[in-house]
Amino acid sequence: xxxxxxxxxxxxxxxxxxxxxxxxxxxxxxxxxxxxxxxxxxxxxxxxxxxxxxxxxxxxxxxxxxxxxxxxxxxxxxxxxxxxxxxxxxxxxxxxxxxxxxxxxxxxxxx
Amino acid sequence: xxxxxxxxxxxxxxxxxxxxxxxxxxxxxxxxxxxxxxxxxxxxxxxxxxxxxxxxxxxxxxxxxxxxxxxxxxxxxxxxxxxxxxxxxxxxxxxxxxxxxxxxxxxxxxxxxxxxx
Numbered sequence: 392x393x394x395x396x397x398x399x400x401x402x403x404x405x406x407x408x409x410x411x412x413x414x415x416x417x418x419x420x421x422x423x424x425x426x427x428x429x430x431x432x433x434x435x436x437x438x439x440x441x442x443x444x445x446x447x448x449x450x451x452x453x454x455x456x457x458x459x460x461x462x463x464x465x466x467x468x469x470x471x472x473x474x475x476x477x478x479x480x481x482x483x484x485x486x487x488x489x490x491x492x493x494x495x496x497x498x499x500x501x502x
Numbered sequence: 503x504x505x506x507x508x509x510x511x512x513x514x515x516x517x518x519x520x521x522x523x524x525x526x527x528x529x530x531x532x533x534x535x536x537x538x539x540x541x542x543x544x545x546x547x548x549x550x551x552x553x554x555x556x557x558x559x560x561x562x563x564x565x566x567x568x569x570x571x572x573x574x575x576x577x578x579x580x581x582x583x584x585x586x587x588x589x590x591x592x593x594x595x596x597x598x599x600x601x602x603x604x605x606x607x608x609x610x611x612x613x614x615x616x617x618x619x
Contacts, residue, residue: 395545397545422604422605424605424606424607426607433609433610433611434592434607434609434612436607436608439604439605439606441604447597447604447605447606449606481545481546483546485605489551490548490551491548491605491607492548493538493545493546493547493548494545495543495544496544496545498543
């Protein structure tokens, strides 16, 4: 099976812009979670989608949003980018409450 | 709220020697524990998990972990380290009591493992 894929792998934006990141889960996986990884804060949970519904949400401002499509692919959007949003954004998929399988991440740099 | 702690920022070990990366956890119910490894500029790779059952869990690449309920620990071990094991290791616990189930993981701060010749 193909692994979790994320596009794009690298992204450079300026403050105030918005960005959309994409994640394709492993075939058959219906749960997709998003995490932010920074040197200062480590790995932090953003949100989880299951069957096109947000099932859980972390402690991030409303500028961070996501959605899931009927084929389980997911996107996350960050509006009004801030310098502190620079991070590695990781997507993970799982079948049903089991271990999560992570994609390679999208490295976002905000200038 | 559940949490995990990785007390060591870095662990150095000589190739061929056994390695241990420490993790302690705090949960109110039964813990669901995981170890992941991250290589530079890569995502996280799953190594092993503890849900229930045997306290010694075997995982990928020769790694194993020992679950100790009385010490609330879940240390990662390998009998003989390889230079290629050098990477960043994360311990994680699956959050409890999530509405509608869920797969939220709370991660430790990570331990950098350096294996030298």
